[in-house]
Amino acid sequence: MKIVEEKSRLQRKTHPVSLEEGLELGEKLLAFIEERGDAIGIAANQVGINKKVCVVNVIKPLILINPEVTGQFGIVKYTEACLSFPDQQIKTTRHTNIIVKDDNYGTVIYRPKDAEHLLEIVCIQHEIDHLNGLTMHDRRFAYTEKAAMIYTGGKNGEEETK
Numbered sequence: 199m200k201i202v203e204e205k206s207r208l209q210r211k212t213h214p215v216s217l218e219e220g221l222e223l224g225e226k227l228l229a230f231i232e233e234r235g236d237a238i239g240i241a242a243n244q245v246g247i248n249k250k251v252c253v254v255n256v257i258k259p260l261i262l263i264n265p266e267v268t269g270q271f272g273i274v275k276y277t278e279a280c281l282s283f284p285d286q287q288i289k290t291t292r293h294t295n296i297i298v299k300d301d302n303y304g305t306v307i308y309r310p311k312d313a314e315h316l317l318e319i320v321c322i323q324h325e326i327d328h329l330n331g332l333t334m335h336d337r338r339f340a341y342t343e344k345a346a347m348i349y350t351g352g353k354n355g356e357e358e359t360k
């Protein structure tokens with residue numbers, strides 16, 4: 199598997215898969231990042247497979263199949279890296295709590311119990327973004343958000359920052 203680094207290719211539409219196909223592809227993606235040893239997640243379209251499957255391996259290996267973020271709140275500033283943009287580190291704005299619906303685990307609420315869980319939550323958002331054609335550059339921390347976070351002490355919910 200070769201990593202896609204062209205933004206135009208990363209923006210291509212991805213297609214839903216069956217649970218069976220998703221699990222098979224997910225296992226391959228997990229094996230791929232395990233072998234590399236330098237990644238905590240990857241989306242199928244990052245290796246040129248435009249299907250709605252991504253994996254995350256922070257606390258335990260997760261295979262997300264046709265995932266959708268159905269709820270999100272809490273704001274955190276984070277620093278992210280991406281296999282598709284080697285040597286780049288981007289400051290982003292992410293949600294601290296998310297609700298994700300996918301065909302493997304059903305609907306799951308992810309809460310930031312500790313730093314490791316927050317890393318997992320940010321990674322899940324990063325990988326699901328990939329499946330929707332978005333990259334960490336689209337979540338870049340902006341000055342206006344900085345002003346909003348200072349104003350509310352950084353504990354603002356999604357609706358307050360719009």
Ligand SMILES: [Zn+2]
Nearest residue numbers: 279280281282
């Ligand atoms: Zn990425």
